[in-house]
Amino acid sequence: MRAVVCKEYGGPGSLVVEDVEMPEPRQGQVRVAVRAAGVNYVDGLLAYGRYQVKVPPPFVPGSELSGIVDAVGEGVDSVAVGDRVFASLGTGAFAEYVLVNAQSLVPIADSLDFGRAASFHQSYCTAWFAFTRRTSIKVGEWVLVTGAGGGIGLAAIDVARSFGGRVIAVASTAEKRALAIAMGAEATIDSSTEDIKVRARELSNGDGIDVVYDAVGGEVAEAALRALRFDGRFCVIGFTGGIPRVPLNLVLLNNRTVVGVEWGGWVMRNLEENRLLIGEVMDAVAKGQLNPIAPVERPLTEAGFAVAALLERRAAGKIVLVP
Ligand SMILES: NC(=O)c1ccc[n+]([C@@H]2O[C@H](COP(=O)([O-])OP(=O)(O)OC[C@H]3O[C@@H](n4cnc5c(N)ncnc54)[C@H](OP(=O)(O)O)[C@@H]3O)[C@@H](O)[C@H]2O)c1
Secondary structure, X not given: OEEEEEOOOOXXXXXXXXXXXXXXXXXXXXXXXXXXXXXXXXXXXXXXXOOOOOOOOOEOOOOEEEEEEXXXXXXXXXXXXOOEEEXXXXXOOOEOEEEXXXXXXXXXXXXXXXXXXXXXXXXXXXXXXXXXXXXXXXXXXXXXXXXXXXXXXHHHHHHHHHOOOEEXXXXXXXXXXXXXXXXXXXXXXXXXXXXHHXXXXXXXXXXXXXXXXXXXXXXXXXXXXXXXXXXXXXXXXXXXXXXXXXXXXXXXXXXXEEEEOXXXXXXXXXXXXXXXXXXXXXHHHHOOOOOOOOOEEEEHHHHHHHHHHHHOOOOOOOEXXXX
């Protein structure tokens, strides 16, 4: 079978498609014929050796996928050959076939195609976790989403809107802002030309923001924190723009709360609760309350370029690799 192999840490050229041995499922494992694999920022960090966890090359990147159950190992009775499923895993999804623990597989709702199923899991579960387990959104509250044209940001807009939030989207290009509006944002801020704090306060009728969902960090984080109103909450999601250092007096002022959101770390300690969470997300998808964006499809041979597009800030929306 074919798989994308990271031969060494580095640029697009170090991700090459090779023939590798077909994996055989062991006890409790399932082999999935991959139909689509979502490309995430973290896959790029891993392939470039820039993630907090290092995987030594050679390895097959890719951390979320959808597909069809192709073979099951001993003791697996939760899924059967032919089932449509999706899953998240550490690495291995950029391939024609992948082994997944049966417990990690989730059936795909009828309303989801393989592309959306492969690219919504991490982003939607992170947003759902943030807005249901780490903080909450009341109907009519103002939610400021940074990195709004990326995968994590677009999912946050959709989830916040489904809870009745009024979303202001921050993004650096017209294409990304247009996607954010299409996803349900009420207004946008151009982070390359506008003052985020000033514009966010203007757009929220002078009141200020109730909840910030910050996937960018860097200089954007402090501006977004300053835009929060009294009792405002700041969700720390990601650091594509660098790890910010903000003065703590900004947290004291206005009784603000800064909330760390690490969905992946929480999952490892709360497998059962996460199953409930995924069920809640799938239920909302099935009812049409959430509408994940259709991803751009690329072949496995373009894995390196897809990953580079994310790391170099060029990607708008989601990309999936289709074997
Ligand atoms: N906390 C969690 O549980 C969790 C879970 C999954 C992912 N994450 C994190 O969420 C973040 C976003 O992931 P994603 O998949 O949405 O990525 P993405 O699709 O590439 O979007 C990230 C956005 O970050 C902005 N950005 C600002 N400076 C950048 C830079 N120097 N390089 C690249 N992008 C830059 C870009 O928006 P503008 O151009 O508009 O500024 C870009 O669209 C990542 O840090 C990821 O690790 C966190």
